[in-house]
Amino acid sequence: MEKITEKILLQKSSPKANKLDQIKTLNLSRMGLKSEDLPVPLLSQLCSLEELDLSGNMLQEIPKGLCLPCLKTLNCSNNEMEDVTSLKALRNIEELRLEDNLYLTVNDEHKVIFLLPRLRMLNGKDISSTAHHIRHGSTEILRKRVIGLWERSFSLPDPVTAQSLAAVEKSFVNAAYSQIKYGPSSLSDYTKFRLEMIAKEYLKSLTCSEEGSEVQDVTPTKEKETPTERKTRDLGGKSITSPQKRTRNNTEVSAEASPRKSSRLASAAPVEASPRKSTRVLSAPQKTDPILSSPRKHARMTSIDTPEGSPRKSSRLESISQKVVSKTESPRKVSKKPDISTPTSRPAKRESPMKPAKDQTTAQQSKQTTANTPRKTSRVKLHVPQEPVSLQPFHVLQCHSRQDSPDDFSTQLWACAFEPPQECSGGDIRDGSRTVATCGGETLCVIDCESGHVLKKYKVPGEEFFSLAWSTVLMTRTGGSTRPCNILAAGGKRGLVKLIHPRVNLAFGEFRASRRAISSMRFSPRNASFLFTGTYENKIFLWDIGGLDRDYNFKISKLLVLETCSTPLHVSLLPASPDTHLLSACDDGLYVFDIQLSKNTQKRNEEMEVVFPIYKKNDKKNTYRTIDGLSFLSDDIVASKSHMQGSIYLWSWRATRASWNGRKKEVAAVVLAELQWSSTEIPYLSLGTCPGYGYVVCGDDQGRLWMYHITDTMMENFKSGKTISATEVLEWPSPVRAGMGALKGPSINSIAMDPDLHYLVALTDKNMAVVWKRENH
Template identity: 25%
Template sequence: MNRKMKQDTKTLTVNLICQVEGSQRLHSLRALMLSDYGLKDLPADILKHMKSIKTLDFSRNNLTTFPEVTLKTLETLDISENNIDSIDFVKNLPNLKQLMVEGNPNIQTSHKIEAVLKCPSLMKIDGDDLDSIHRQIQHIKEKWKLQVQAKFEVLYEDRFTEDMSEEEFQKAVSEFKAIVRSDDLFASANSETEKIIIEQLVTEVAEEVRSGRHFRSDVQTPQTPRSARLSRKLSATSPKTSATTPKRNKSRNHSSLLDSPTLKMPQSPISPISTPHNRKRRRDSDQGELTQKSKRDRKYSPLTWMMRKNTVVDHDLISLPSVPDYDPVYFLRCHSEGNDPSDEVTKVWRCSFEPSIEDPEKTTNMLATCGGQTVCLIDCNTGKVMKRYKDSNKYECFYTMAWTTVQLNNNRKEKTNLLAVAGQSADIKLVHPSQFVMYATLEGHRKYVSCLTFHPNHPTILFSGSNDRKIIIWDIGIPNMRDYTVLFKKLHVLQAPDTDALNLVLSMPSQTLLAGCEDSCFGWKADNIKKILRDPDYQFYLPTVSSDGESNVSTARETVDGLAALKNGYVVNKCVGDDIISVWNVKDQLSNNDKAHKRKVKAHIRSVGVKPAALLHYTTQDVDYINMGTNKEMMVVGDDSGNLRLYNINELTNRKSKSCDDIMRPSRVLEWPEIAEGPMKQFCQKEVVIVNSACVSHDGEYIACGTDNNLVCVWRQSRDSSEEEMILD
């Protein structure tokens, strides 16, 4: 056919096929090459008769659509260099192996992903293998699978029983599919690709239910939020997950440690400690091969914990007001990989008491902890692990968490607590603690997330700091408690200059966001979240203390691994390698520096020399990522020897801020209990215990900490201050 005749062609006809292929027998046609014929229309009535077609080439035409026609034998389709804007038609090509779509201006990568999802037989697109596309699909599936499973549990788990009929089963599954197809359930799915994947996940979950692999009454799947609940049946029958509640009497206190009849000793008891010269986040390292000791070879004997409470600080230091004594009551190992009680490699990075819904100034006795793949909720009254969420990503390691209390969007004005957790995967998971359902995932950071904090006055505003040197401000929204629908959004991305944030604090009297970083401390004006600047407004130069006790403003850059908010606008900070903890008032520092000078570090960043209102004696150590906990009257911080230092800061934060060079000793030091004898002695040696974080309840009744050797330690205010022996049954 000559060029002019090609240009005059607009529609595919039988006559055209005859001229090109020499036959009108469409049913036996195996290949049709019509490249560069100026075609604008492909009638479905013609294509549907091609029962044996394997190859179609309609490249370099003027096609805008490909007809909705089923071609079961088609293996290769070339529609490159047209004006196609949808590839939904591939769902009708069940044996398609190669697809060429390049040169269509409206076809994007997302369309190619859709093609792979709708046509599983595809092997190549535009001549390329599909490995990268399959990786993208897997990533999106990981994002949504837990949420689909969690919502299935919440909405339909109770309806599935072993004796339900096939009709009842199909009805329940169909209802759930209808809900997921609606815009309400997954409104945050912002692309057609995600919606397709969610639809497929619903089918997968339904098939798992059908096959009995999911939601059986006697099985809890380790990879779903449902499995996060500890099996009461297992706890009652197996020593592997049982903890003994101590029976207190006048002469003895009893503590409990998660024990197992089988001891497994790691070859390497602890991972190397980081130093300021090589500061990398301490990882949960591999345990290597484990050796077993048979249950029948063990001889059980009482485990005696002798409390050593002699002071370890210099008596020449200024005294702070006293605080009550505390007794260790529960030591739990609930973050172990594979529920192995001898796992002393997993690190418990953070712990935090749940806020009271009725009074935001108070806490409950429920303690949240995170480490490894696991988040636990522990009742400090009983020492029981009430709920446990394990992430499906085996490479996840949770480093941080934050609580918030939100008012639900209902007529009853109910409130509920929400928990945000994040870590190595760079994704932030939102968890509803009453069901321990992970209902949303916030994606925005490129590297691991080190810190999270919620705005004190705006409970849905979340700040996250990451190793990618970004601080992201989110609005996490308020979930619908019926189906956990939620709309969240990213509000701003802040830049920490050449460093990454380790802790975030909002100081409300000065309306300032503080970031304790690997390299200095920075601040942003946060009085108007909508207008917050990308780069920080302030760089705070923290004090150093010379040997004679005089404090000076440091010009060296410090790693601020501890930062916490106190009342009345005060904050407390700790730097790696320093044996002094500084207490200072943010608003007063900004006011004083306004009067003194306005030297800028760079651009609009103003330097602020911090003059502390109090200096607290700590201990010299090079271990980093040790976080502090506070309530209105007390601050608690651990160290690299398992000790907890308690400081009564009530008077410090009530008085008028003024510079002070006096160094104050801790109000009390709680030393790591020394194990005199017993089967758990090998797991809790004092020299390997690093306290990663500590927290204190609002009334000071409980103190909790998480350690580097996979322990959650709960201390309770002593009923009397006499030294006592503790027996672990």
């Protein structure tokens, strides 16, 4: 405040301005100002001010009450602006700069052009033609559609009261949102902004004879978007020229506008119609417009219906279809709840919590072991809480439905991951995250676990997403400074990696990782721009996407190609040294690769294969070697399973590695413990771990969650040949639909937990994402 006052007084003392109301230019750039730091009363005295420079600060909005009637030029570049509606009071602005405001989108550009009727220069470009279209071009089209909607479906309440009018207005606006479609999906947020204004003004005109005094509108057509918005992308090459960073609400900016995409993907799609179709029943996706939005419809399931004959995973493995059917036909008692988002009772426990003995003070040193003789080995202490946690079902979301249909129970959900700690916001960085990304079918969703709201939804017609991964990369800003931003990578049957910045609702790029489907993805925790992609061509690729510039340009380079003998279902990196080795759980075994870039060889085969005791079982089809669950529980302890196994192995990476002599490819896993699990024969039910709390969790084919609280005492008391029971088995919460029965438990395809175990997310093969929440949190 003192610095601002000093600058203003300095301007006042200049020969051209003896009084505050004579100051015409003011420079307040690079002063570290936040919105609340601006002295509104003092600035409002500058009634002759024509130019104001607020660049390089930390402003999120223009404070309310600021009145500068003569202001014509405003520079708000390189701030943290999130709301442009606050500029409405400065209606005489003719030139405005808003570059390098990370959270502003193309929707905000259109809003500010509409709100400032005299604006002719935006970010140094003449916007006269665009502005005319925005302010006038499509007003009548939207107005006619709004009026038509009113005449078809609405009427004034009788009697007209403030309360009844408010209810009608709310319904009218919501109907306009959902029923009136106009312009490209990249501008849907702006369209909703204008539809709300038109609807409210029209309703007001019906009640007080003022025929829409200020209703002006436009929903721009695709051809009239800002020039930077229409930059094209290289969909399959090594680099992507992407639109500027302004697409915060509601779009994947170029998916429907790129003719090259349709031609490339049309030719690529038939290569792999659906890689998992041979083992799971999948429905053909419907064609809809690509969307990156904030949908909250069809998200929370207050009810669920089970259609007769809905496809199940019984045909995932044709050879065992009859066995699966017999297992799923056994009746179970289901509890009917009015709304799973507010459960009234806790699901029954299938196992009692274990009572571990007292901690032992020393770890046992073991000899090298063979696969059929698991023994204890020296271990790193887990240092996890000794008391198990208690989880309650919190939300059931049906947000991946094709065409947002509430009757879609066939879309299978495959992968989920919690967002890393939030990006900087006013200097604050949260330790944990309650935001989770999920994928399945042609949709990728970003969900707030606490509220159950679907924050963002990204849809690609004809795609089938199998995997996703988060990373925090650096974005270059004006002046050379950088800012961290959380990005999301997702891929599926088309073999394309989609790159998304969910915070600003921008799908900023994509590149082709394979001519066949992508099965798994993982960013390196040490090199945030390194992305591993496992593919159905039996290869794992390491890509470097580099950093991002302010326009989201980036360069792709391929660093490694790892040859696998079968499809890699999961990839894991060593927590302590993620740049040395990679573990790949594949359809026919678990393989270890040397990924050190200091070596010259770009194409590499596995260094060794880890084998397990279960392999000794007779199995003509080798299904015991399908490793469909893999995750590190600590720097040393690995949890893995085969879908035919009926148990989960905990084994030591260090001891296993140390027992390898370097001559043979195979090395027996040094098994530390074996966890009892379901006897299902359904494949691809992956497990999840929470190292900070010592938890391993895996779902089964009946919607149950098998939870294991792994403590040092448990590990030290493990006896070879005996399995450890689950600490707790959480039953399927059996959500119901009004007037319908409870849905039987589906298969749990994927599990994710946040680092503090506040939330657990389970994905099913019946288009349901279930959020569990820790009690007393």
